[in-house]
Amino acid sequence: MMDDSSFLIDNFGYLLQTLIIFSATVIAAFWGNAFLRKKATIDYILNLQRDQRLRQAKRHLLGMKIEEIEQHANNMSEEDQIRDDLLYLLNCYEYFAVGIHEKCFHEKLAKKLNRSLMILLWNRYKPFIDTLRNDRHLPTLYEELERLVVRWQ
Numbered sequence: 001m002m003d004d005s006s007f008l009i010d011n012f013g014y015l016l017q018t019l020i021i022f023s024a025t026v027i028a029a030f031w032g033n034a035f036l037r038k039k040a041t042i043d044y045i046l047n048l049q050r051d052q053r054l055r056q057a058k059r060h061l062l063g064m065k066i067e068e069i070e071q072h073a074n075n076m077s078e079e080d081q082i083r084d085d086l087l088y089l090l091n092c093y094e095y096f097a098v099g100i101h102e103k104c105f106h107e108k109l110a111k112k113l114n115r116s117l118m119i120l121l122w123n124r125y126k127p128f129i130d131t132l133r134n135d136r137h138l139p140t141l142y143e144e145l146e147r148l149v150v151r152w153q
Contacts (some may be wrong), residue, residue: 037106044096044105045113054092057085061125069129086128090142091120097144116153122149 048054061069066081070085096114099105121146134142 001071020120034106037104038109040099041105041109041113044099045110048092048096051092053088056073057089060085066124066127069125070131072128078103086125088131089121090125090145093121094145097148101144118145119149119153122146 061082069082069086072080072086096105096110097118100107100110129142129146133139
């Protein structure tokens with residue numbers, strides 16, 4: 001009959017090897033996940049920068065007075081390029097905020113790369129968002145973007 005101490009001594013190498021492999025697997029999973037989230041973050045931001053529709057919307061909207069933009073929040077039933085541009089812009093960054101909250105994107109990297117822009121967009125277009133929320137009875141519209149910007153300010 002083999003006692004516990006002789007089993008451990010006889011199988012020490014195998015036990016040590018198993019422990020090392022297990023530890024390496026856990027570390028690789030942790031670091032791999034962080035790496036993949038960083039890659040996804042950079043890929044999404046690069047795609048935003050390449051998105052011609054988004055670039056056009058930013059150029060169009062950032063040159064306008066906010067009072068003029070607010071008037072377009074009420075034109076939901078008719079075709080309106082300003083409203084469509086603003087909704088497209090906000091939806092892109094709402095999606096990004098959701099991805100950050102769900103840990104699909106790396107928040108620290110996202111904050112370094114897009115903090116100023118997201119705060120600017122939120123502060124600039126908050127009156128438009130508030131009008132949409134009130135008129136459409138959607139109090140949670142762009143809520144993820146709002147929570148992220150509040151946390152980053």
